[in-house]
Amino acid sequence: MTAGSAPANRKAGPAAMHFSFQVIFHNLPFLIDAAKWTIAISAVGMMIGMVLGVLVCAARISGPAWLRWAAGLYISFFRGVPLLVQLLLFYYMLPYVGLNLPAMVAAFTSMGMCSTAYVAEILRGSLQAIPRGQAEAAEALGIAPVALWRRILIPQALRIGLPSLVNELILLVKVSSLASVVGIGEITRVAENITGETFRPLEIYLAAAVIYLVINAILAQAGRAGERRLGIG
Amino acid sequence: MELDLFVRYGPALLHGFGVTVLCWIAGSIGGLVLGFAIACLYHWSGKWMRWALQVYIDAVRGSPFMIQLFILYYGGPYFGLTLDPVPAGILGFIVYGSPYFAEIFRSGFQSFPKGQLEAARSVGINEWAITRRIVLPQMLVSITAPLTNFIIILTKETAILSVVTVPELLSETQTMAAETFTYVEPFLALSLFYWFMVEFTSWLGKRVEARVTRHLKRA
Numbered sequence: 015m016t017a018g019s020a021p022a023n024r025k026a027g028p029a030a031m032h033f034s035f036q037v038i039f040h041n042l043p044f045l046i047d048a049a050k051w052t053i054a055i056s057a058v059g060m061m062i063g064m065v066l067g068v069l070v071c072a073a074r075i076s077g078p079a080w081l082r083w084a085a086g087l088y089i090s091f092f093r094g095v096p097l098l099v100q101l102l103l104f105y106y107m108l109p110y111v112g113l114n115l116p117a118m119v120a121a122f123t124s125m126g127m128c129s130t131a132y133v134a135e136i137l138r139g140s141l142q143a144i145p146r147g148q149a150e151a152a153e154a155l156g157i158a159p160v161a162l163w164r165r166i167l168i169p170q171a172l173r174i175g176l177p178s179l180v181n182e183l184i185l186l187v188k189v190s191s192l193a194s195v196v197g198i199g200e201i202t203r204v205a206e207n208i209t210g211e212t213f214r215p216l217e218i219y220l221a222a223a224v225i226y227l228v229i230n231a232i233l234a235q236a237g238r239a240g241e242r243r244l245g246i247g
Numbered sequence: 248m249e250l251d252l253f254v255r256y257g258p259a260l261l262h263g264f265g266v267t268v269l270c271w272i273a274g275s276i277g278g279l280v281l282g283f284a285i286a287c288l289y290h291w292s293g294k295w296m297r298w299a300l301q302v303y304i305d306a307v308r309g310s311p312f313m314i315q316l317f318i319l320y321y322g323g324p325y326f327g328l329t330l331d332p333v334p335a336g337i338l339g340f341i342v343y344g345s346p347y348f349a350e351i352f353r354s355g356f357q358s359f360p361k362g363q364l365e366a367a368r369s370v371g372i373n374e375w376a377i378t379r380r381i382v383l384p385q386m387l388v389s390i391t392a393p394l395t396n397f398i399i400i401l402t403k404e405t406a407i408l409s410v411v412t413v414p415e416l417l418s419e420t421q422t423m424a425a426e427t428f429t430y431v432e433p434f435l436a437l438s439l440f441y442w443f444m445v446e447f448t449s450w451l452g453k454r455v456e457a458r459v460t461r462h463l464k465r466a
Contacts, residue, residue: 099441227305
């Protein structure tokens with residue numbers, strides 16, 4: 015889990031050894047298969063983040079004073095502690111509260127709770143970018159609060175916040191590599207395992223990096239398409 | 248919570264904290280310098296060079312820091328780069344941070360209208376005075392906030408160095424937890440410690456920002 019999981023043949027690597035594409039081709043199916051866990055972890059993390067993020071954001075801007083303070087504390091903690099430390103904290107703490115699926119639950123929880131803090135801040139920023147007069151005008155015209163949020167505030171906030179939200183998702187794909195530390199078989203973990211068998215860290219880790227790049231490039235493209243659709247960018 | 252545990256492992260934890268701070272500071276300074284070099288190169292070079300730099304920037308920003316560390320530390324010996332954990336960690340930090348810093352500097356170069364430079368030259372202000380009085384103050388205003396922000400993010404990223412056996416704060420804590428079979432308390436304490444550290448650096452960053460933008464408030 016700590017240093018021990020790394021292949022121990024660092025010194026043995028002869029510098030003259032040629033780069034082998036064959037090793038990559040042989041093991042690529044395993045890496046691509048592992049990508050589904052990477053995607054699952056980041057997707058679940060983002061979904062939790064979106065749902066809880068809206069709640070924390072609402073608490074942060076329109077709750078009573080103590081709730082606003084608590085939301086601020088939450089955001090500050092989850093943005094201030096390294097995700098790896100949060101992950102290990104959850105991993106070791108979950109058994110104490112009676113959950114016996116520590117690795118997976120810890121990964122989903124820590125990714126979700128961390129992205130909640132970031133999403134809440136993104137939404138707060140986007141809501142503040144909407145001129146205050148709009149809400150006042152809507153109120154003066156007798157538009158109900160629900161309609162105000164559904165028709166006026168949320169559509170605009172999403173438009174303003176979309177680039178940052180896509181950014182956050184890309185960030186989540188990258189930090190999902192940390193889940194390898196608690197033993198989840200996503201891309202990084204599988205790459206470590208293959209390296210342990212083949213003693214080809216350079217080829218395998220480069221291949222893993224390329225898979226991450228491809229996933230993130232697709233997400234970035236989708237984000238741009240979404241921006242075009244919403245009439246921005 | 249057993250306090251004597253922290254007393255017993257105090258020296259090791261303190262040493263780990265030292266390594267964390269060393270990697271953070273050396274990595275930030277190296278990343279700043281490399282990022283500035285990349286931004287300058289980008290600013291003054293032709294199409295192909297820009298394309299190559301963009302590939303570097305996208306590749307580093309699009310892949311996880313952990314994978315980059317693995318390539319550097321475990322893959323390094325295969326292209327003749329055998330490093331000890333701490334130098335490997337610092338080098339990893341420099342490589343990882345440089346494209347983010349480069350992008351911040353690049354936005355800084357574009358943060359003021361070009362007409363100001365033309366106007367300054369046409370009224371005969373010398374280049375040094377232009378740089379010191381016109382370019383730098385405006386550039387500093389626009390880049391200080393993102394720079395401090397990213398340096399604060401780097402504080403947290405130091406924890407990832409533990410995966411390539413850098414003996415920093417997290418790996419020392421893991422050793423302590425494994426040797427004493429106490430897991431929750433050490434990691435809880437560690438979280439609080441990182442939290443404090445990040446809040447402190449962000450407070451420092453705000454001070455720096457206030458100092459750099461003070462001429463805007465005085466007016």
